Amino acid sequence: MSGPPWQWREDEWRTRVDRVRAGRALQPRSWPGNARFAVALSFDSDHETNELRDGGRSIGRMSWGQYGVRVGVPRIVSVLQRHGVQASFFVPAVSALLHPEEQQRLVGLGHEVGLHGWIHEWNTELPPGAERELMLRAADTLEAITGVRPCGMRTPSWDFSPETLAIAREMELSYDSSLMADEDCYELLLDGQPSGIVEVPVEWIRDDAAYFLMHRAGSLRPYTPPTDVFDIFRRELDGAIEDGGLFQLTMHPHVIGARSRIWILEEIIRHATANGAWFATHAEIAAYVRTAANAQNEGENR
Numbered sequence: 001m002s003g004p005p006w007q008w009r010e011d012e013w014r015t016r017v018d019r020v021r022a023g024r025a026l027q028p029r030s031w032p033g034n035a036r037f038a039v040a041l042s043f044d045s046d047h048e049t050n051e052l053r054d055g056g057r058s059i060g061r062m063s064w065g066q067y068g069v070r071v072g073v074p075r076i077v078s079v080l081q082r083h084g085v086q087a088s089f090f091v092p093a094v095s096a097l098l099h100p101e102e103q104q105r106l107v108g109l110g111h112e113v114g115l116h117g118w119i120h121e122w123n124t125e126l127p128p129g130a131e132r133e134l135m136l137r138a139a140d141t142l143e144a145i146t147g148v149r150p151c152g153m154r155t156p157s158w159d160f161s162p163e164t165l166a167i168a169r170e171m172e173l174s175y176d177s178s179l180m181a182d183e184d185c186y187e188l189l190l191d192g193q194p195s196g197i198v199e200v201p202v203e204w205i206r207d208d209a210a211y212f213l214m215h216r217a218g219s220l221r222p223y224t225p226p227t228d229v230f231d232i233f234r235r236e237l238d239g240a241i242e243d244g245g246l247f248q249l250t251m252h253p254h255v256i257g258a259r260s261r262i263w264i265l266e267e268i269i270r271h272a273t274a275n276g277a278w279f280a281t282h283a284e285i286a287a288y289v290r291t292a293a294n295a296q297n298e299g300e301n302r
């Protein structure tokens with residue numbers, strides 16, 4: 001790779017674009033139990049690693065992370081339990097080591113605990129080899145704590161390096177949930193070849209942090225009231241209902257868990273339930289769309 005982008009040869013920009021791409025669509029013709037559409041709720045339990053990942057030691061910001069543990073997760077879990085809904089929690093290994101009982105409780109209640117880096121590191125800033133080592137160590141750590149080997153990942157801050165997918169394939173992960181080439185599931189291509197890994201796509205539009213986070217020292221301030229955030233999420237959900245597709249939502253315990261916001265989660269669940277949703281973990285969604293697509297292919301080839 002040399003020179004400024006406007007001087008690149010065609011193979012240079014093509015190679016970059018083709019490293020990780022969306023391949024075949026994996027939207028099934030039907031959902032389990034005659035559901036009209038699917039709902040995948042996720043919570044990124046970053047907790048104190050939001051501060052640690054940049055080398056910080058701010059007591060105040062770490063207390064914000066601890067709010068996620070003390071108030072956010074219990075409040076979320078009680079909403080999920082009230083409605084009998086299973087969800088996915090993506091947990092940095094350091095966060096899981098700080099709060100092992102939280103992860104054990106979640107798995108005990110039937111929720112999924114998925115990979116979310118070691119200390120919420122930026123994958124694209126790591127030296128060569130470090131990303132692989134951290135991903136393997138994070139998977140071993142989550143397995144040791146919960147007793148379940150994680151089968152899927154979400155890169156911290158959705159920061160996906162050119163090596164991330166190859167490492168995920170080596171680890172035989174079933175799915176990733178960090179990319180946004182579609183609203184429905186698709187298979188990831190690595191250098192133009194099918195990787196076998198399902199993408200359960202995310203979007204900043206469907207992420208509570210994009211609307212609610214703030215940073216005291218910076219200019220970042222929440223600018224959207226909770227009622228407007230709910231309206232955006234509900235319109236995304238209504239679109240998924242109309243398409244018979246997937247509604248995937250990303251939330252954070254210290255963000256959505258507040259008294260003034262937790263109702264958004266409950267109203268989304270109520271609206272989805274009233275319209276005939278299949279609620280599932282990201283792992284269940286990935287497994288289902290993969291099996292459905294393969295069966296469909298076999299049927300067409302016969």
Ligand SMILES: [Zn+2]
Pocket residue numbers: 044045046116120156157
């Ligand atoms: Zn995160």
